[in-house]
Amino acid sequence: MRAVRVCASAAETEAAGEDFAALLRPGDVVLLSGPLGAGKTTFVKGVARALGVAERVTSPTFTIVRPHQCHNDRGIEVLHHADVYRVASIDEVYDLGLGELVEESAVAIIEWGELASAAFGEDVVRVRFTDEGEGRRLELEADRDDVARWA
Numbered sequence: 001m002r003a004v005r006v007c008a009s010a011a012e013t014e015a016a017g018e019d020f021a022a023l024l025r026p027g028d029v030v031l032l033s034g035p036l037g038a039g040k041t042t043f044v045k046g047v048a049r050a051l052g053v054a055e056r057v058t059s060p061t062f063t064i065v066r067p068h069q070c071h072n073d074r075g076i077e078v079l080h081h082a083d084v085y086r087v088a089s090i091d092e093v094y095d096l097g098l099g100e101l102v103e104e105s106a107v108a109i110i111e112w113g114e115l116a117s118a119a120f121g122e123d124v125v126r127v128r129f130t131d132e133g134e135g136r137r138l139e140l141e142a143d144r145d146d147v148a149r150w151a
Contacts, residue, residue: 001142003151008135013039016138016150017046020127023146024051024107026075029120031113034129039136040111043127044081047109051079059111061085064096078106085112093119 007013020043024030032040041059048057052071060066060083068079080101087093093116101108102120110116117124125142140150 001144001147003140003147003149005138005140005151006132006135007039007138010039010042013042013136013138014046014049017043017048018050019046020140020150021047021050023125023142023144023150024074024076026077026105026107027102028107028125029102029123030107030109030125030127031117031120032109032111032127032129033114035131038129038131039138040129041083043129043138044109044111048079048081051076051107053079057081059083065098065101075105076107078103080106080108081111082108082116083111084115087112087115090115090118 005016007016034040045057048068053068055068060081065080065082068081070076070079082098084093098116099119128139130137140147
């Protein structure tokens with residue numbers, strides 16, 4: 001299933017992330033793709049806020065993965081925020097152990113996720129960010145029925 005949202009500002013992109021968090025289930029892997037500056041980290045900030053992350057969320061470009069403790073009643077205890085922009089190959093993705101981030105009480109959101117997709121297969125949620133001139137187009141794709149609620 002697919003759903004699309006157009007966000008005219010960073011605040012709307014963050015709000016889209018908050019709404020998206022309502023769809024997340026423990027064990028989910030979310031792959032974000034889009035050009036630099038498309039709003040991927042801004043989106044993750046909204047997700048984090050909705051999951052009850054207290055600390056500041058920033059791009060993990062240099063650390064590659066940042067775990068954030070969540071405080072919610074949905075069974076999601078950790079948000080693993082990864083950024084594989086600096087990773088050169090799928091072999092490096094495997095070496096990083098990103099596949100091990102998926103656990104029963106956590107979700108993983110991976111920026112530049114197209115590179116990491118082979119490590120996770122098709123059972124992922126994908127969000128593509130594109131420039132719409134006056135805003136951002138976010139296209140959500142997942143093999144689940146609740147995707148339409150996000151649009």
